[in-house]
Amino acid sequence: MGTPTLSDVARAAGVSYATADRVVNSRGNVAAKSIEKVNAAVAALGYVRNVAAANLSKRRIYRFVFLLPAGPNAFFARMRAHLSLMADHLAQDNIRAEVQEIAAFSASGLEQALRDLHGTDCDGIAAVGLHSRDLEPALAALRDQGTQIVGLVSDLPRDHRAAYIGIDNVMAGRTAARLLGMAHGGNPGRVQVLAGSLDAGDHADRFAGFSEVIARDFPAIEILPLIETRDQASKVHDAAMLATRLAATAIYNVGAGNSGLIRALSERPGDGRCICIIHELVDHSRRALEAGLIDLIIDQRPDVEINRALTLLRALCDGRPLPPMPELVPTIYVRDNLPGQDMTSFFEGQAQ
Amino acid sequence: MGTPTLSDVARAAGVSYATADRVVNSRGNVAAKSIEKVNAAVAALGYVRNVAAANLSKRRIYRFVFLLPAGPNAFFARMRAHLSLMADHLAQDNIRAEVQEIAAFSASGLEQALRDLHGTDCDGIAAVGLHSRDLEPALAALRDQGTQIVGLVSDLPRDHRAAYIGIDNVMAGRTAARLLGMAHGGNPGRVQVLAGSLDAGDHADRFAGFSEVIARDFPAIEILPLIETRDQASKVHDAAMLATRLAATAIYNVGAGNSGLIRALSERPGDGRCICIIHELVDHSRRALEAGLIDLIIDQRPDVEINRALTLLRALCDGRPLPPMPELVPTIYVRDNLPGQDMTSFFEGQAQ
DNA sequence: GAAAAAATGATTGACGTCTATCATTTCGAC
DNA sequence: GTCGAAATGATAGACGTCAATCATTTTTTC
Numbered sequence: 001m002g003t004p005t006l007s008d009v010a011r012a013a014g015v016s017y018a019t020a021d022r023v024v025n026s027r028g029n030v031a032a033k034s035i036e037k038v039n040a041a042v043a044a045l046g047y048v049r050n051v052a053a054a055n056l057s058k059r060r061i062y063r064f065v066f067l068l069p070a071g072p073n074a075f076f077a078r079m080r081a082h083l084s085l086m087a088d089h090l091a092q093d094n095i096r097a098e099v100q101e102i103a104a105f106s107a108s109g110l111e112q113a114l115r116d117l118h119g120t121d122c123d124g125i126a127a128v129g130l131h132s133r134d135l136e137p138a139l140a141a142l143r144d145q146g147t148q149i150v151g152l153v154s155d156l157p158r159d160h161r162a163a164y165i166g167i168d169n170v171m172a173g174r175t176a177a178r179l180l181g182m183a184h185g186g187n188p189g190r191v192q193v194l195a196g197s198l199d200a201g202d203h204a205d206r207f208a209g210f211s212e213v214i215a216r217d218f219p220a221i222e223i224l225p226l227i228e229t230r231d232q233a234s235k236v237h238d239a240a241m242l243a244t245r246l247a248a249t250a251i252y253n254v255g256a257g258n259s260g261l262i263r264a265l266s267e268r269p270g271d272g273r274c275i276c277i278i279h280e281l282v283d284h285s286r287r288a289l290e291a292g293l294i295d296l297i298i299d300q301r302p303d304v305e306i307n308r309a310l311t312l313l314r315a316l317c318d319g320r321p322l323p324p325m326p327e328l329v330p331t332i333y334v335r336d337n338l339p340g341q342d343m344t345s346f347f348e349g350q351a352q
Numbered sequence: 353m354g355t356p357t358l359s360d361v362a363r364a365a366g367v368s369y370a371t372a373d374r375v376v377n378s379r380g381n382v383a384a385k386s387i388e389k390v391n392a393a394v395a396a397l398g399y400v401r402n403v404a405a406a407n408l409s410k411r412r413i414y415r416f417v418f419l420l421p422a423g424p425n426a427f428f429a430r431m432r433a434h435l436s437l438m439a440d441h442l443a444q445d446n447i448r449a450e451v452q453e454i455a456a457f458s459a460s461g462l463e464q465a466l467r468d469l470h471g472t473d474c475d476g477i478a479a480v481g482l483h484s485r486d487l488e489p490a491l492a493a494l495r496d497q498g499t500q501i502v503g504l505v506s507d508l509p510r511d512h513r514a515a516y517i518g519i520d521n522v523m524a525g526r527t528a529a530r531l532l533g534m535a536h537g538g539n540p541g542r543v544q545v546l547a548g549s550l551d552a553g554d555h556a557d558r559f560a561g562f563s564e565v566i567a568r569d570f571p572a573i574e575i576l577p578l579i580e581t582r583d584q585a586s587k588v589h590d591a592a593m594l595a596t597r598l599a600a601t602a603i604y605n606v607g608a609g610n611s612g613l614i615r616a617l618s619e620r621p622g623d624g625r626c627i628c629i630i631h632e633l634v635d636h637s638r639r640a641l642e643a644g645l646i647d648l649i650i651d652q653r654p655d656v657e658i659n660r661a662l663t664l665l666r667a668l669c670d671g672r673p674l675p676p677m678p679e680l681v682p683t684i685y686v687r688d689n690l691p692g693q694d695m696t697s698f699f700e701g702q703a704q
Numbered sequence: 705g706a707a708a709a710a711a712t713g714a715t716t717g718a719c720g721t722c723t724a725t726c727a728t729t730t731c732g733a734c
Numbered sequence: 735g736t737c738g739a740a741a742t743g744a745t746a747g748a749c750g751t752c753a754a755t756c757a758t759t760t761t762t763t764c
Contacts, residue, residue, distance in 0.1 A: 002411070003443075005720055016743045021722075031730095031741060048444060052404040052722035056749045059354070085676045091355075092400060092672065174688035182647065182686075185537020188627065213688060246366040271536065295534065303678040320444065324437045327691035332684040334534075336526035336565060339679035368713045373752075383711060383761090405750035408719045540738055710761065715754100722748085729742070734735105 004045040008283040013041035024049065027171045038255035051318045058264060061119075064313050065320060066152070066306075067113055067127040070101035073256065076128075076168055076284035086312025090310070096308065109130035117147070124148040126165070129156035131201055136160050148316040153230035154202055156223070162316050165308050165328070167300055172330045173254065176277050179296055181218035181251050183275045188220040189249030192303045194239050196231035196255030206254040206279075224248060233260030236297065242266035243274075250275040262288040281333055289335055297333040304328070356397040360558060365393035376401065403670045407446060414447045415472075416665050418477040418504070418658075419465055422453035425608065426634035433622035434655040442662070449662065459484035467491035469499070476500040476665035478517070481508035483553055488512050500668040504661055505652065506544075506554055514668050517660050518682070521554040524682045525561025525606065528629050531648055531684070532602050533570035535627045540572040546591050548583035548607030558606040558631075571606055576600060585612030592616035595626075602627040614640040633685055641687055649685040656680070 010020035013035055022030045036240070041047070066083065068076045077224040080099055083147050090097055103109040107130050107316065115138050117125060125142065129135075129151040142149060149156065151164040158164075162274060180191060195203040207226065214221050224298035225245060230234040236253065239261030243251050244264070251274060253261055264289070265276065276294040288294045308325060315322050362372035367386055373380045375390040393399070406412070418435065420428045432451055442449055455461040459482050467490050469477060477494065481487075481503040490511035494501060501508065503516040505570065512515075531533065532543060545562065547555040566573050576598060581587040589612035596605050596616070605613055605624060610630050616642070617628065628646040630637060640646045660677060668673050 007720085020745075022742090024391075025722080027723095029741060032742080043447075050720050051444070053408050053749090056405050056408060056751095057720075057722045058401075058493065059749065061354075089675045090401070109409070126484060127417055160644040174687055178686040178688045179534075180529075180628075182531075182614050183537060185535060185539050187537050209688075210371045256398075264754060275534075303676075307678070321441070323441045324434065324655075325708070326434075326653060328658070329683050329685075329691060331681050331691055334527055335532045336561075337523050339681060341372075359750085370714070371712060374712090377752080380712060386711080402750050405719090406752070408721095409750075409752045505739095512709065706764100708761105708763080710759100712757100712759070714757085717751085717754090724747090724751080726746085727742100727745070729740100731738105733738090734736105 003050075004047045006047070007040065007048045009041045009045055012045055013037040023231065031110050037135060038076055046240070051320070060094060061237075062093075062123045062314065062317060064095060064097045064100045064124045064126065064310065065117060065122050066097060066309070067102050067110060067125060069097055069128055070106035071104055073104070074284075075256070075280045075300070078282065079302040079306055082271070082306050082339070086306070086310070093314075095277035095310065095314070101129075105130070107134055111135050114142060118145065122147055123317050124150075126150050126152045126309040126313065128153045130154065131157060133157060134194045144343060145219055148313055150309055150312055150316075151242070151297040152305060163311065163312055163322070165305050167207035167328050167330045172298055173206035173211075174256075175209075175330060175332070176206070176252055176296075176298060177210040177213035177218070179251060180275055180277055181214060181221060183295065184218070184249065186220075187249075188222075189275075190222040190224055190246070191246040191252060192224045192239070192243035193226045193249040194229050194236060194251070194253040194261070195226060196257070198226070199226055203254050210252060210254070222249075229255060229257055229260075230252075233257045233263075236260035237264045241268075244268050248274060251277070253278045256280070258285050258288075264291055265293045266291075279347065281331075281338075287340060289333060290337065295334070297331055299331045301328075355402075357402070358399070361390065361393045361399045363396055363656055364397055365389040373456050403672070412444075414475045414666065414669060415532070416447060416449045416476045416478065416662065417469060417474050418449060418451045418661075419454050419477060421456035421480055423456055425456070425553050426566065426636075427632045427652070428517055428635065429607075430525060431654040431658055434658050436650050438662070441499055443460065445666075447662065447666070454480075459486055463490050466494060470494055470497065474499055475669050476502075478502050478504045478661040478665060480505045480506060481513070482506065483509060486511060493550060500665055502655060502661055502664055502668075507655075509584045511521050515664055515674070517664065519682045521557035522561035522624040523615040524631070525558035525563075527682060527684070528558070528564045528604055528606075528648075529562040529565035531626055532604060533566060533573060536570070536573060536601065537649065538572075538603075540574075542598070544576045544591070544595035544598065544600040544601070545578045545605060545608065546554075546581050546588060546605040546613070547578060548609070548679055549579070549580055556605050562604060566593055573602075576697060581605075581607060581609055581612075583608040585609045585615075588612035588614045593620075600626060603629070605630045608632070608678050610640075614645055617645045618643075631658070633683075633690075641685060641690070642656070644687065647686070652681045653680075653683055 006020055007017055009019045019034055023035050041147055068079060083097055100113055102113050110130060111134055118141050126279045149161045151161045153166045157166045175312055180203060195207055211223060214223055227239040236257040240261045241264050259334050260285060277296045278294055279298050281297050281299040285297055289297055358372055359369055362369045362438055365529040371386055372390050375387050420431060433683050437451055452465055454465050462482060463486055470493050477499060488509055491501060501513045503513045505518045507516045547559055550556045566575055579591040583675060591612045593616050629648045630646055633649050633651040638651055641649055
């Protein structure tokens with residue numbers, strides 16, 4: 001006989017199917033002794049619930065909500081695009097995933113969205129988080145009703161989410177520093193760092209990691225005073241122009257607003273070689289990389305993160321042990337390892 | 353009413369459930385006219401078979417075989433380790449995955465293994481491939497019996513496999529060249545390239561991509577005559593020593609046998625800075641990177657590739673459209689973005 | 705137009721779980 | 735020892751598909 005069923009468990013425990021069912025689905029009205037017997041039988045037989053059969057019986061549909069920042073941010077546009085690409089495929093697994101937009105960096109906006117989700121049939125939430133403690137009551141309420149929650153790209157308060165899916169931003173900053181340092185080939189230099197705001201956890205983390213490695217391993221490279229840009233392209237542009245005047249040998253933008261940076265680079269007189277590292281592969285940053293205006297892009301693979309959020313939420317909803325998931329490592333793009341524009345190269349690899 | 357069932361299709365087509373079933377499962381003995389009616393109804397209603405229900409009914413178990421090269425290769429050891437980590441989880445999805453070892457680079461060994469799989473209940477095969485045309489009859493026979501086949505890490509003859517899962521090795525070589533060139537910071541240099549054998553497709557591809565970018569974008573860097581090492585550590589060691597005597601500014605090993613390289617680097621007099629790029633993150637290469645003996649590791653993420661092979665084989669077996677899969681990009685490791693030794697950092701992120 | 709062959713319809717019992725109902729037994733309190 | 739409450743057992747129909755059987759209808763063949 002193959003994998004044990006609940007009937008097998010009931011028989012082994014010496015109780016009826018109904019009682020075994022009451023135990024494993026914790027429906028109450030069971031004597032402590034029976035609970036013990038059933039659990040023992042479950043352990044002895046190694047019973048695991050057949051989720052597929054259960055879902056078939058219940059006509060279960062998983063509803064997952066992605067809370068993403070609103071606005072023109074190209075990175076989150078990639079996330080949304082991937083989600084809609086996946087829609088058909090998810091439907092076949094009884095998963096509906098929908099996106100809700102939240103005002104960027106607004107704790108109160110996120111909190112309101114979470115509150116609105118309370119009492120709905122939402123099974124899981126992947127939220128681009130904030131560290132505000134104000135979110136905790138809303139998160140706790142959701143957890144109490146059985147809604148699974150994961151942090152995406154930016155974490156939520158640790159104790160109130162089941163997992164975090166995103167890169168380690170300190171590590172990303174360290175990586176940028178290492179590559180930027182290597183690119184100096186032993187020569188001295190001065191680097192201009194730009195950030196949207198050091199209040200943003202990810203920006204601060206990246207800068208911290210960057211500074212640490214430069215200071216330790218590349219003492220010949222001077223870090224110019226950081227410029228905050230609020231992720232606005234115009235401010236990024238001005239900062240980049242300033243860096244050029246200061247004869248910076250390198251620029252590292254830990255935040256967004258890269259279109260301004262790219263504009264500045266293309267306007268600058270052609271001679272001064274300046275190493276340039278930014279984050280997130282999107283249309284315009286990709287073109288700038290191909291054109292040689294920038295040298296490296298550190299990317300988060302939003303599509304990979306979405307897939308991961310989905311399988312994680314699914315496993316959490318089913319109460320399964322989480323699958324072994326390879327660690328997320330920021331992807332480093334140079335001009336030469338850019339992926340095909342729209343995965344044609346992958347699908348072309350298929351037969352039929 | 354939610355998603356349509358086969359009964360709905362039958363009703364819409366004006367035939368009995370039995371006939372609809374005969375059509376969608378191509379059991380034969382159906383009039384052409386009926387086939388047409390049923391197919392029209394399927395299209396009209398957007399019917400898709402409920403795979404979970406079907407598998408429940410059939411008590412289906414997927415058997416997947418991974419054909420991996422035998423031997424001490426640490427990269428494939430990582431693959432095997434990940435597979436055994438996944439075993440429990442796969443069992444819950446009715447998937448049994450087993451590994452069979454094939455003599456490395458032996459077309460006849462691979463062919464024999466494929467022949468042995470013919471006539472068994474194997475549903476899918478992921479094979480570290482070779483381009484030999486001798487494999488084609490065996491592959492065709494397997495396909496005719498409905499066994500799905502994908503190439504892993506190294507491709508199989510294109511027309512005889514459903515997909516390829518692995519990195520683009522030309523791209524990997526180009527990436528190595530770009531980073532190696534950047535690390536010269538504009539200074540001239542001379543690079544020693546090592547390969548196991550240029551007969552191996554992946555080695556040749558990497559070298560081609562590397563040479564192309566160096567020649568085009570870094571004319572001040574000279575490529576020394578390539579040394580073939582047969583992936584043997586001792587030969588790699590000797591080649592690295594030679595490179596040092598030739599005052600190479602950089603070494604790029606496209607192949608394996610890196611323990612020999614690492615030994616050479618640690619023996620060398622401490623002054624001469626030499627940029628060093630290799631492939632595949634394993635225990636000893638990781639330590640060498642941390643120690644600063646080498647500068648970059650280009651890695652294939654065997655765990656990611658295994659996961660991908662599994663979901664791909666699964667989708668192929670179910671006759672589903674393949675899920676959108678983000679492109680595989682070789683991962684670049686520096687000293688600062690190494691993953692935790694055993695995913696503790698991920699699991700620690702979980703609640704409960 | 706009769707006989708053989710092919711196609712179709714109708715139905716049934718799995719698969720493993722959920723949900724519900726109802727009858728029966730056990731237990732505790734007094 | 736009785737009564738009510740709590741716990742248990744027995745069972746049945748559903749979820750959507752598969753696989754099989756058998757009866758019936760339609761088509762083909764000469």
